[in-house]
Structure formats: structure tokens, C-alpha cells
Amino acid sequence: EKAGYKHFMLKEINEQPRAIRDTTLGRVSLDTGKVFLDNLAITPEEFRTANQITIAACGTSWHAGLAGKFMIERLARLPVDVDYASEYRYRDPIADPHAIGLLITQSGETADTLAAQAELIAKGSKTLAICNVVGAAITRKAAGTITTNAGPEIGVASTKAFTAQLTALFVLALHLAQVRGTISDAESLHLVDELSKLPGKVEDVLRSVDDQCQQLAKIFHNANDFLFLGRGVHYPIALEGALKLKEISYIHAEGYPAGEMKHGPNALIDEALPVVTIATKDPSDPSSVLKYEKTLSNIQEVTARSGRVIAIAIEGDEEIKHLVEHTIQIPQAAELLLPVLEVVPLQLLAYHIAVRRGCDVDQPRNLAKSVTVE
Numbered sequence: 380e381k382a383g384y385k386h387f388m389l390k391e392i393n394e395q396p397r398a399i400r401d402t403t404l405g406r407v408s409l410d411t412g413k414v415f416l417d418n419l420a421i422t423p424e425e426f427r428t429a430n431q432i433t434i435a436a437c438g439t440s441w442h443a444g445l446a447g448k449f450m451i452e453r454l455a456r457l458p459v460d461v462d463y464a465s466e467y468r469y470r471d472p473i474a475d476p477h478a479i480g481l482l483i484t485q486s487g488e489t490a491d492t493l494a495a496q497a498e499l500i501a502k503g504s505k506t507l508a509i510c511n512v513v514g515a516a517i518t519r520k521a522a523g524t525i526t527t528n529a530g531p532e533i534g535v536a537s538t539k540a541f542t543a544q545l546t547a548l549f550v551l552a553l554h555l556a557q558v559r560g561t562i563s564d565a566e567s568l569h570l571v572d573e574l575s576k577l578p579g580k581v582e583d584v585l586r587s588v589d590d591q592c593q594q595l596a597k598i599f600h601n602a603n604d605f606l607f608l609g610r611g612v613h614y615p616i617a618l619e620g621a622l623k624l625k626e627i628s629y630i631h632a633e634g635y636p637a638g639e640m641k642h643g644p645n646a647l648i649d650e651a652l653p654v655v656t657i658a659t660k661d662p663s664d665p666s667s668v669l670k671y672e673k674t675l676s677n678i679q680e681v682t683a684r685s686g687r688v689i690a691i692a693i694e695g696d697e698e699i700k701h702l703v704e705h706t707i708q709i710p711q712a713a714e715l716l717l718p719v720l721e722v723v724p725l726q727l728l729a730y731h732i733a734v735r736r737g738c739d740v741d742q743p744r745n746l747a748k749s750v751t752v753e
């Protein structure tokens with residue numbers, strides 16, 4: 380059942396090209412750039428008049444939600460709040476019929492996420508679900524569900540469900556943008572084309588970085604701490620890289636927005652601290668280029684203090700290679716889709732480190748696959 384892989388997690392990491400393809404399938408037209416999300420029971424008029432999207436989720440699904448905020452705000456110009464589902468209902472949150480609730484959950488059975496949904500519904504908001512399990516509890520109360528077609532995920536550490544969630548969020552952001560008229564036809568066509576190339580690029584990454592991640596695991600598996608840095612839509616991926624590592628290898632890891640380093644975490648840097656920095660850019664996007672330049676300065680701050688930088692960078696970026704000890708290269712993609720490629724080496728790095736440390740990768744201590752108690 381592990382199809383020849385040593386662990387479910389590794390099998391599921393390798394299933395990501397298919398998971399992404401199946402989550403896109405039938406939802407976008409390559410000819411027109413149009414997105415089709417049927418059966419949502421939220422009318423185009425409601426999408427047009429919505430003034431707020433509230434996302435609630437836990438763990439890895441929360442990280443997908445945070446990336447989704449960047450996608451929806453950027454493309455559909457609609458404000459998005461991202462809450463931990465476990466916090467949402469305890470503060471008398473502001474929600475009303477003009478807000479749309481979006482619950483993101485692999486299992487569809489997470490108690491906190493169900494409670495957040497109940498709170499949103501009680502306050503008059505319609506809810507949408509992004510869920511990987513057909514017929515799960517969350518989908519029964521939702522006005523509509525976008526199913527991530529990742530297939531059953533067995534490993535406790537979420538991998539293919541995460542990249543499928545990012546894909547679903549990108550499709551939803553495009554849909555909202557088209558309904559609300561905030562995107563041109565040309566831009567839609569371009570982004571749909573980029574989306575269609577994504578599974579092939581993930582395949583390339585899987586092929587090209589695995590050996591290198593094994594080598595890095597050999598070098599760094601004894602570290603006591605790890606930092607993961609990123610800016611903008613890449614910041615949630617830094618958080619996800621840190622969560623994967625702590626969850627399965629039991630190494631303490633933190634994710635930080637790179638620009639926050641000088642406000643405290645720089646004090647942690649020494650020659651024993653590996654700092655994984657996402658330093659990718661989409662040259663066609665000026666704000667992405669600007670972020671990249673700032674991230675290079677953050678990298679220099681780390682190396683000046685003898686920190687050991689592992690950079691995730693775009694293929695052919697020679698500049699960065701001179702600055703850091705290790706560079707993991709990924710293919711070019713549109714800014715909002717780069718996260719899907721960036722997370723793959725982080726998953727593999729966590730996996731190989733955990734294997735080297737002799738950890739139970741598929742069943743980490745103290746954790747359950749779905750958390751059905753609050």
C-alpha cells in the first residue's frame with residue numbers, strides 16, 4: 380500500500396503532481412482562462428457584494444489559509460482575515476451576512492474548525508469549505524465545498540493535502556477576481572496557463588532536489604534549532620517548513636517573516652544555526668523583485684553573524700549562490716504559485732532529517748491525524 384516507498388509521507392510527497400492536477404481538473408479552461416466553481420450555493424452577486432472573507436483553519440491548513448490571503452487580496456482585492464480555528468469563537472468575532480467564512484481542512488473533522496464554522500453560521504455568514512474528504516462533517520454545513528482531490532492522506536504530516544489546498548485557493552482567488560471584475564482576460568489566461576504547468580514543475584523539483592535534501596540532512600540532522608524565513612506569500616511556506624521539521628524530527632524550528640529578524644530573532648544567530656531562507660522571485664512582478672532584494676539583505680545579516688544559510692532560489696540565480704552555503708533550486712513560476720514549488724524541498728528536508736534521527740515519520744509522538752477534540 381506504500382507503493383514501494385519506505386513511508387506514507389514519502390509516497391504522498393511524490394503524489395503531489397497528481398494531487399495538484401486533479402484539484403485543477405475541470406475547474407479551469409485553458410482556452411478562455413475562465414474558472415468554473417459550480418455547486419457553491421453562493422451566488423455571483425453574493426461574491427460581488429462580499430466585503431470580507433474570514434478563513435479559519437488549524438496547523439498546515441492554517442498555513443494554506445495564510446497563503447490564500449495573499450492570493451485573494453492580490454487578485455480579487457477583497458480583505459481576508461486568517462484565524463486559528465481554535466481561537467475564533469472565543470472572542471465574539473465580527474461576522475455578518477456580508478462576510479464569507481472559508482474553512483480549510485484536510486479531514487473535514489477537526490473539532491476546532493467545525494466550531495469556527497458553527498460560529499460563522501450563527502452570526503449569519505455563509506461558509507465555504509476546502510476539504511479533502513468527500514462527505515466529511517465540515518461539508519455538511521457548508522454552502523459549498525471545493526474538494527481537494529489529493530486522495531487519502533495517511534501520514535500524520537500533511538503534504539499533498541497542503542499543495543492541493545494551495546491549488547484550490549488559487550483557483551478560488553481567480554474565480555473571485557473574475558466574478559468581481561478585478562482581473563483582465565489576458566491576466567486570467569496567463570495565470571491559468573501557469574497553473575497548468577505546475578504539476579510538471581513539481582515533478583521536476585521532486586526529481587532534482589531529493590539527493591540534495593538527503594545530503595543536507597546528513598550535514599544538519601544534529602542541529603538543535605532551525606529558522607525558516609520568507610516574505611509575502613512565501614512567509615506561510617517558511618511557517619510550514621518549520622512545522623514539518625518540528626512535527627516529524629522533534630527539532631525545534633521557527634518560521635519568521637524575514638523582515639522581522641532585526642526585531643529580535645537576529646540574537647539567536649550563531650554558527651550552529653541553520654537558517655532556511657526562501658529567496659525566490661518572479662521577475663515579471665515588481666513587488667516580488669523588491670521582496671527578493673530585501674531578502675538578500677536579510678541573508679547577508681545572517682551570514683555576517685556566521686549563521687548557515689540554506690536558500691531556496693530560482694534556477695539560474697547565480698547571485699545568491701555566492702552569498703550562501705547551500706542553494707536549492709526550483710523552476711520559475713508566477714509569484715502566487717511559487718509556494719507550491721518551494722514547499723517540496725522543505726518537506727523532503729524534514730523527511731530525510733527525521734529518517735536520519737530514527738523518528739517514526741508517519742506516526743510522530745503525541746500527534747493524531749485528525750484532531751476531533753477541542
Ligand code: M6R
Nearest residue numbers: 438439440484485486489536537
Ligand atoms: O484535517 P485538518 O486539515 O483540519 O488538520 C489540521 C491540522 O491538525 C493538521 O494540518 C496538522 O497541523 C498536520 N499534522 C500538520 O502536518
